[in-house]
Amino acid sequence: MKTAIVVHGGAWAIPDALAEASVAGVKAVVRAGDAVLKNGGSALDAVEKAVSSLEDDPVFDAGHGAVLNTDGEVELDSIIMDGKTLATGAVSSVRNIANPVRLARAVMEKTEHVMLTDRGANMFAERIGFPAAHDLVTELERKEWEHYKKYVVGVKELFNSQWGHDTVGAVALDSFGNVACATSTGGIRNKMVGRVGDSPIIGSGGYADNRSGAVSCTGHGESILKVTLARLILFHMEQGKSAAVAADTSLQYMGERVQGGGGAIVVSPTGDWAARFTTPRMAWASVKGDVLCYGLNPDEEFKEMLK
Numbered sequence: 001m002k003t004a005i006v007v008h009g010g011a012w013a014i015p016d017a018l019a020e021a022s023v024a025g026v027k028a029v030v031r032a033g034d035a036v037l038k039n040g041g042s043a044l045d046a047v048e049k050a051v052s053s054l055e056d057d058p059v060f061d062a063g064h065g066a067v068l069n070t071d072g073e074v075e076l077d078s079i080i081m082d083g084k085t086l087a088t089g090a091v092s093s094v095r096n097i098a099n100p101v102r103l104a105r106a107v108m109e110k111t112e113h114v115m116l117t118d119r120g121a122n123m124f125a126e127r128i129g130f131p132a133a134h135d136l137v138t139e140l141e142r143k144e145w146e147h148y149k150k151y152v153v154g155v156k157e158l159f160n161s162q163w164g165h166d167t168v169g170a171v172a173l174d175s176f177g178n179v180a181c182a183t184s185t186g187g188i189r190n191k192m193v194g195r196v197g198d199s200p201i202i203g204s205g206g207y208a209d210n211r212s213g214a215v216s217c218t219g220h221g222e223s224i225l226k227v228t229l230a231r232l233i234l235f236h237m238e239q240g241k242s243a244a245v246a247a248d249t250s251l252q253y254m255g256e257r258v259q260g261g262g263g264a265i266v267v268s269p270t271g272d273w274a275a276r277f278t279t280p281r282m283a284w285a286s287v288k289g290d291v292l293c294y295g296l297n298p299d300e301e302f303k304e305m306l307k
């Protein structure tokens, strides 16, 4: 069976200064995830590899490089989900963790729960020997936060502005026919302390089910939560729509119903995939078979042959 993987680096008005690094980042990471799949690895391993690599890249708002809340601190959210069993792990508002997606996977595999938050998530991380990271804040983010904290910008305008909020995500289909998703974020700059967006919430920031497909979302978290965007896209696929049409229909609904912008990556159990968004830009890349595709602007798709 042909494997497939799609990754995104956040849907927003990515400024030109970050465009090249964002595209280079998603291209490198999709290759790393694809290598996991081509070596017989699981979809779960591939999405964890892709998302943890994006968390390590300071260009993206997840792990290292995350945006700061109103108190000038990093609070991270992440989810991972296995479409074979519907096993899910998530963490929200965790601090000093370089790879929240790995902690989310540990919640899934080492506890009986689906989500741990804030202090409890950090206590769990300590108990299982997760190293604390104290270098997640980049100099650039500290400067941007200092600069932008004087402006009062509505959360909706954020996604058409050049305020950083590039959440990351991945969806994959492995050679056994299993799908998985993972999403990770620092959220939105200047969010209230304790604010949790869509990213770690099952059915909103991500969902995976071998019976329909896997989705990872990005964009205005409060809107995504209200329409449970990941599940909405899979609902449309269950009704027979293609990955692209299901994503477009759901994003359009979110725009009309709650005036929210965003993006989603999708893969079905047959390898039908899509990367769609209603924000000015979203960095994304995919590999299916030997073809690598990537894009940044709406209706733009570049292709490269691997090897």
Ligand code: ASP
Pocket: 010, 011, 012, 165, 166, 167, 185, 186, 187, 188, 196, 197, 198, 199, 217, 218, 219, 220, 221, 222, 224
């Ligand atoms: N959805 C994320 C949040 O609201 C942000 C993003 O995707 O850029 O936390």
